[in-house]
Amino acid sequence: MTRRIYLDHNATTPLRPEALDAMMPYLTERHGNASSLHADGREAREAVEAARETVAEVIGAQPPEIIFTSGGTESNNHALRGVLTEHRAHRSGLVTSAVEHHAVLETALALARERFNLRIVGVDGTGRIDLDALADEVSDQTALVSLMHANNETGTIQPIEEAARIARKRGALFHTDAVQTVGKLRVRVEATGIDLLSMSAHKFGGPKGVGALYARRNIKLERLHHGGMHERSRRGGTENVPGIVGMVTALRLAHTEMATESERLQALTAYFLEQARKELDGFKVNSPEERGAGTINLSFERVDGESLVLGLDLAGISVSTGSACASGSMEPSHVLEAMGVPKELARGTVRFSFGHGNTREDADATVDALKRLLERSRRERTE
Ligand SMILES: Cc1ncc(COP(=O)(O)O)c(C=O)c1O
Known part of the structure; x- marks a missing residue:
């Protein structure tokens, strides 16, 4: 496995x-x-x-x-x-x-x-x-x-x-x-x-x-x-x-490793973003420059965040959506709404939160999987 x-x-x-x-x-x-x-x-x-x-x-x-x-x-x-x-x-x-x-x-x-x-x-x-x-x-x-x-x-x-x-x-x-x-x-x-x-x-x-x-x-x-x-x-x-x-x-x-680990995670998420910008298109970065180490929140145009999360799950990658289930339908989170992210774009949100065991290889594999999933679901949308 x-x-x-x-x-x-x-x-x-x-x-x-x-x-x-x-x-x-x-x-x-x-x-x-x-x-x-x-x-x-x-x-x-x-x-x-x-x-x-x-x-x-x-x-x-x-x-x-x-x-x-x-x-x-x-x-x-x-x-x-x-x-x-x-x-x-x-x-x-x-x-x-x-x-x-x-x-x-x-x-x-x-x-x-x-x-x-x-x-x-x-x-x-x-x-x-x-x-x-x-x-x-x-x-x-x-x-x-x-x-x-x-x-x-x-x-x-x-x-x-x-x-x-x-x-x-x-x-x-x-x-x-x-x-x-x-x-x-x-x-x-x-x-x-x-x-x-x-x-x-x-x-x-x-x-x-x-x-x-x-x-x-x-x-x-x-x-x-x-x-x-x-x-x-x-x-x-x-x-x-x-x-x-x-x-x-x-x-x-965590406290002993904090300084080195937070620096490592800032560098790792910066690398993930850099790769995402190189390989993917049509997305907005919701996480600011000054952020808690490890968190990257992205909203993808013309896709549904939930289907991206499920697709990534099938590819062996665990992430979260930026939505909450409200009366049976997926509603964009109150956080994105408060930030003024348009509802349609907010529906395509995925949160990536890196931690202790993650490496650059994980970031690369995730960008690769996202690329495939985005191409497929956007193609299906226009067909
Ligand atoms: C900011 C924040 N506050 C509170 C909680 C709730 O903590 P717990 O799961 O320990 O009840 C969480 C968990 O997701 C959280 O992220």
């Missing part, structure tokens, strides 16, 4: 073998509950607290500021709902961008249905938030500004430092969904003015179903999960010890 080419790292990444090795004892003989008083429990507790220290160190936080969660979706839900409900007596506003992941947007919309005041700020053609519009929307009534660090579809990096400054000026808290950047780009919460930050292990070589929320000390946060006294009474539920151990093992590795 020939090796498949995996170019969908923004969806999820393969588990790093080192993370699996580190997890194995906690899936087998080290089975203790981190809340138990006996030796088995203490062993689990030590692993969890050591992991907390690592996460804190990587993002420039203090260990008590880290809450382990079930992943990016829970962290985002907790940040938004936790701040809004806690501060409801004084401030009821939430400001976010039009290009957030559904884990933020859907939570924001749910809060709006509960009568919180939601303002959604637009982006320019590169997917970057309009900072003037953001400043206009943030008021003394705003409890939280939530702006993602890098976009999962286009790789666009948001000016989070400036956005955090705007929030702080009005006394609002600032949250960033850094699910696509932790382990890939340097993120320092203290220096950037971040009050809350979401991360997810499976985006940087860790296991699925585990993540963390950073919440600056002294921030009042309503609980999302009611239950026991876990996580300093901020999140009820027995800690996922193997998951947490796997997450920090992957995080440590």
Whole structure:
């Protein structure tokens, strides 16, 4: 069997073998509950607290500021709902961008249905938030500004430092969904003015179903999960010890390799684009120059993105579309729509997200396959 080419790292990444090795004892003989008083429990507790220290160190936080969660979706839900409900007596506003992941947007919309005041700020053609519009929307009534660090579809990096400054000026808290950047780009919460930050292990070589929320000390946060006294009474539920151990093992590795790996991925995606420009025609590049390493989003004219994804899949290449299934038909993503990509062109969108194991050969093979598929489907369209 020939090796498949995996170019969908923004969806999820393969588990790093080192993370699996580190997890194995906690899936087998080290089975203790981190809340138990006996030796088995203490062993689990030590692993969890050591992991907390690592996460804190990587993002420039203090260990008590880290809450382990079930992943990016829970962290985002907790940040938004936790701040809004806690501060409801004084401030009821939430400001976010039009290009957030559904884990933020859907939570924001749910809060709006509960009568919180939601303002959604637009982006320019590169997917970057309009900072003037953001400043206009943030008021003394705003409890939280939530702006993602890098976009999962286009790789666009948001000016989070400036956005955090705007929030702080009005006394609002600032949250960033850094699910696509932790382990890939340097993120320092203290220096950037971040009050809350979401991360997810499976985006940087860790296991699925585990993540963390950073919440600056002294921030009042309503609980999302009611239950026991876990996580300093901020999140009820027995800690996922193997998951947490796997997450920090992957995080440590990603962090150590970050500088070289991000440079390598920038060069690799630049090479992919160069080859695509040489060999293919009729496409628009939606990812800006300044992007999260690894992500290239392209819209192809006169083809359907879904059929390209399926064709590439048959050729052994895994990528994603830029569409979402809405009531049975493929609709262009809200991100491309917010960027003003015409609907017809947006339908031909494919996201390529390169990662750890990818090489120039993968880029070449993908361009070759795309060339064949584009020729065939455009020919069929005109016949
Ligand atoms: C930007 C962003 N936020 C949040 C999430 C959700 O994370 P999880 O899959 O850990 O729930 C994702 C995953 O696709 C994402 O890309």
